[in-house]
Amino acid sequence: MKKLLIALVTLLPTLAFASGGGANLLHAPIDPTDKVSLQNGAKLFMNYCFGCHDTSYQRYNRVAKDLDIPKELMVENLIFTGAKFGELMYNSVDNAQGAKWFGGTPPDLTLVDRARGTDWVYTYLKSFYADPERPFGVNNTLFKDVGMPHVLQDLQGLPTLVEKKDGEGHVISHEIVVDGSGEMNSEEYDIAVRDITNFLNYAGEPSKLERQSLGKWVLGFLFFFFILTIFLKREYWKDVH
Numbered sequence: 001m002k003k004l005l006i007a008l009v010t011l012l013p014t015l016a017f018a019s020g021g022g023a024n025l026l027h028a029p030i031d032p033t034d035k036v037s038l039q040n041g042a043k044l045f046m047n048y049c050f051g052c053h054d055t056s057y058q059r060y061n062r063v064a065k066d067l068d069i070p071k072e073l074m075v076e077n078l079i080f081t082g083a084k085f086g087e088l089m090y091n092s093v094d095n096a097q098g099a100k101w102f103g104g105t106p107p108d109l110t111l112v113d114r115a116r117g118t119d120w121v122y123t124y125l126k127s128f129y130a131d132p133e134r135p136f137g138v139n140n141t142l143f144k145d146v147g148m149p150h151v152l153q154d155l156q157g158l159p160t161l162v163e164k165k166d167g168e169g170h171v172i173s174h175e176i177v178v179d180g181s182g183e184m185n186s187e188e189y190d191i192a193v194r195d196i197t198n199f200l201n202y203a204g205e206p207s208k209l210e211r212q213s214l215g216k217w218v219l220g221f222l223f224f225f226f227i228l229t230i231f232l233k234r235e236y237w238k239d240v241h
C-alpha cells in the first residue's frame with residue numbers, strides 16, 4: 001500500500017505536466033453555446049479544411065441538428081462530396097495520395113481538439129509564417145516544418161516571423177506580422193480562426209452542452225433524494241429510540 005502511494009505521488013507531477021503542456025499557447029476565446037459562431041466555423045471548415053481533412057466520426061445530419069442548420073442549406077452549401085445527409089463526413093482524398101503530396105496524410109480532425117487541446121488548435125492556425133525554405137513556402141512556430149500549406153493565407157495575408165533576440169543570439173520572443181494583403185483585417189481573421197476552433201471543439205464532444213445541462217438536473221435530483229433519505233431515517237429511528 002505504502003509503495004503504491006509513493007508511486008502515485010511520484011507520478012502526479014508527470015501527469016500534471018502531460019495535461020498542462022505548451023506554455024506559449026494563446027487562449028482560444030470560444031463560446032460553445034454561440035450557434036452563430038459554430039455555424040460560421042462549420043462553413044469555414046467545410047470550405048477551407050475539409051478538402052484535405054475528414055471529420056469522419058460525425059454525421060452531416062447530426063451537425064445540422066446541433067448547429068440549427070436547415071437540411072436544405074446543409075445539403076446545398078456544405079456537402080461537397082455528393083454524400084447523403086445521414087452519412088459520415090468523409091472527404092474524397094485518397095490517403096496514399098495525401099501522404100505523397102504533403103509528406104504525411106492530413107489527419108482526421110474530429111478528435112483533434114481532444115487530442116491537442118482547444119488552445120493548441122487556435123494557436124496553430126495563428127502560427128503560420130513565410131519560410132521560403134519549405135515546400136509550400138510556409139512554416140509554423142507551433143508545429144515546426146509542418147506539412148500543411150497556409151490554407152487561410154487568402155484571408156490572413158502573408159505572415160512574417162519577427163524574432164527578438166538577446167545579446168547571445170537566443171530568441172526571447174517572437175511575433176507574427178501580417179502584410180495586409182488578406183481579405184480580412186486581423187480582428188476578422190481572429191474571429192474566423194476562433195469560429196473554426198469552436199467548431200472543432202464541438203466536433204470533439206457534440207454532447208457536451210447536453211451533458212452539462214443534464215448534469216445539473218442529476219445533481220439536483222441527488223440532493224433532493226438526500227434530504228428525503230434524512231427524513232426517512234428519522235422516521236425509522238423514531239421507533240427504535
Ligand code: HEC
Nearest residue numbers: 048049051052102104105106107112116146147148151196
Ligand atoms: C491542402 C491540404 C490541407 C488543408 C486544406 C488543410 N490542412 Fe491541416 N494538415 C494538412 C497536413 C498534410 C497536415 C499534417 C502536417 C504534418 O504532419 O506535417 C495537417 C495538419 C493539421 C493539424 C495538426 C493535426 C495534428 O494533430 O497533428 C491541424 C489542427 C490542422 N491541420 C487543421 C486544419 C484546419 C483547421 C484547416 C482549415 C482551415 C486545415 N487544416 C486545412 C493538410 C491540410
